[in-house]
Amino acid sequence: MFPWEQWIPNGAEAEFQASSHGSRVSIKKRIEETCVEGFKKRTKNRVAKPTRALDVMVRIDEDYCTISIDTSGEILHKRGTRALSSDAPIRETIASALLFWMITKNEDANAGARFVKQTPKAITLVDPMMGAGTFFLEAAHLGENVSGRDFAFEQFPRFQRERDAKVAAEVEATLIASGSDEATPEALLSHQSRLRNPFAKFIGLDSDPKAVRTTEGNLKPLIGQHEIEAIQGDIFKVEPLAAKSSDNARWILANPPYGERLRIEGPLKDYYESLFAACERFAEPERACFILPETAKPTSLKAPREWKFDDSLKFQNGGIPVVALMFVRK
Known part of the structure; x- marks a missing residue:
């Protein structure tokens, strides 16, 4: 059984979307229902806390199943500095x-x-x-x-803000020192x-x-x-x-x-x-x-x-x- 508790935070909901190509398991709705059943069974004893639902994509291609959890949340061009919008705004x-x-x-x-x-x-x-x-x-x-703004991955149980921020800063500093094009x-x-x-x-x-x-x-x-x-x-x-x-x-x-x-x-x-x-x-x-x-x-x-x-x-x-x-x- 998939270890949902390692990826979905305590009390959070998961919204599943399925796709299937070249597989006998082809009914998308049934795939999604099965995932929901397994998710609830695995997490039934957790205490509910109000958190945003995470989007989970389940892709079946022939005999392979890939599970992807959205790490972004809102689309990335929304940087969180613009509180109000207008007609046809620039990203x-x-x-x-x-x-x-x-x-x-x-x-x-x-x-x-x-x-x-x-x-x-x-x-x-x-x-x-x-x-x-x-x-x-x-x-x-x-x-x-x-x-x-916040990002969906910040809800992951595996995410540790101070540790991960330190790692990111070290990587950024290395890229800057090397003059890499990958530095932001x-x-x-x-x-x-x-x-x-x-x-x-x-x-x-x-x-x-x-x-x-x-x-x-x-x-x-x-x-x-x-x-x-x-x-x-x-x-x-x-x-x-x-x-x-x-x-x-x-x-x-x-x-x-x-x-x-x-x-x-x-x-x-x-x-x-x-x-x-x-x-x-x-x-x-x-x-x-x-x-x-x-x-x-x-x-x-x-x-x-x-x-x-x-x-x-x-x-x-x-x-x-x-x-x-x-x-x-x-």
Whole structure:
């Protein structure tokens, strides 16, 4: 009998999902019922404690049975820092990756230095369509290796927090010392004593008052650590920002509608070109990055004359093929 008590915590429930291929044991519902019966029999004398049910996958392939227990819990792109959400939000992990990409562009290939942007200027990050403020949250925690969530494996009886944290730290330190590509960007960033978070101020816009309230709620823990402005306004109509000081740079990072889940009027090309012009008028950014449908080409989009195309990065956002186009000031 499978030793469930070694993997499922005292009092926890298990939710079984079964699959079968090339086996005489082929009725999924019956496989799941059998697993439930065996689980209850093995754990019947345990004292119940309120814990989240763990997902268990039972896969039968011919004569082999594989039991997999979910170690993550909630899907991994949910990092636990964003309490409130909005329509068509950007995933936290994608937001973080784009910020690293913008910061590290043109860095040398050294494993430690490539995650560090040496800039004498403090950066004001501007999001003209801020939604839930995800870019700001990720920028604020850049390099801190912060996680505000729990993981399913932390419920396992085999898990010992202090011991396992020590082992993880030792492995991370070894990878950093060796300059390995397997070290996480956050760990490499934290390892650089010369690093400071370059983002000093956040300015967000959204025409939807609900989105403004959502961003304010998400950014509330950051008050006092960063200067924050959440403005209800339309990027195409709002008054320009005041002139920036010589020791401050403005970057724009935006995830505008793709014309699918959030509809826009008129051709996408016209909309994006108008957005570029509005962002230049509003902020005069030194660097600007926009997430657009994969079909968007920098050569076919008219950018402000003050900008030049710098680089692109293709990925998927919510299953939609997209491209991040980055422009820099001439």
